[in-house]
Amino acid sequence: MDLRDPRARIAVSDAPQTRLGQLVLAGEVVDDEPVMPAGLRVMPAYVLSVILAGQGRYRDADGRDEPITAGAHTLVGPGDPHWYGTAPGERWTELFVVFSGPLFDTLAETGALATTGPRYPRPAPSMAALRTVLRATPRSHRAAEHQLLALADWLLDTADPVGATGPSAAIAAAVDRLADDLTARVDMRTVAAETGLSYDTFRRRFTAEVGQPPLAFRNSRRLQVAATLLRLTDMTLREIARTLGFTDEFHLSRRFRAHFGMPPSAYRRP
Known part of the structure; x- marks a missing residue:
């Protein structure tokens, strides 16, 4: 192009x-x-x-x-x-x-x-996450550096780990589904059915091949996008929570602190 x-x-x-x-x-x-x-x-x-x-x-x-x-x-x-x-x-x-x-x-x-x-790459990295990074308008050089780090982090998700064979086709399709639209509500049993597996089998295979249970994988991706939005936008915590499907800003704050070891306000502070 x-x-x-x-x-x-x-x-x-x-x-x-x-x-x-x-x-x-x-x-x-x-x-x-x-x-x-x-x-x-x-x-x-x-x-x-x-x-x-x-x-x-x-x-x-x-x-x-x-x-x-x-x-x-x-x-x-x-x-x-x-x-x-x-x-x-x-x-x-x-x-x-x-x-x-x-x-x-x-x-x-x-x-x-x-x-x-x-x-x-399989699993394919989230296009929703990449668009979130690219649509941000950094207001300072530090914010612009965070944007570049977020882009680098996304690119690393496309790299093949040394010696890795990647997940099976069924699990790779589920990963793509869970990582793509992070704003929509997703029922894990529905995703399991789409792979042609029972829920228990799907959960075991996903965990073994990806390294995380499916819900933990999706929540981790959502929190990564929340961190990007905190650094690169002026969205309030309530707006970010609503965008990413958390119950409210308090729910997001608890999950964020558990994942990153600090509250969202500290993560956003320049």
Whole structure:
């Protein structure tokens, strides 16, 4: 996608330059044809593309040429010649992020970021969490640094742990379901039924393959998003609790303190 394409719905542009780096550009192309140069392009920053619907192709200077479909996470490093897009006249929905800085250079150098083209991480990281990070408008350099740290944390969730094989297809689908829309109420027995497993079997397998029971996994993701909203927005605790489906701000505060070891007010304090 041409980052100057006026059809792109831009969420962030030219965020502050900080000690950790900069969030240069972010947004979505929704059910549209991406505009790309004919040949390979080189960017001076990291480019993340997540295909949410549709399909296309990816090519790079190493000779990689393959189809990409919904679920593809493509992370390309600075200076790496590459191309991705749809066939002429075809459309897709893509979320993209352009970022730079020593925080991400360090992660890439240690192998924590996979900048080798398209991947299909399982379990897929939460798109709701990524959108929460990208839609924030930091009011200070410190808040901008927290935004970059939140982006780095999200990117680490796409990395394959050393020696890990990942969950089975049924459990991976359940993880995607539980991590995607953190604002909706989800009945765990319904999720179990969707996997074709009894609730007790589903809970045992989820815990064994993911490392947490399904409800604890979902609550952990919700609390991570709550922490991001505390750092990067002016939303009240009541508004955050309502957004993420907690009973009230007191319920959220108790869960937050138990998870992070401090109350939300202390976490938010600059």
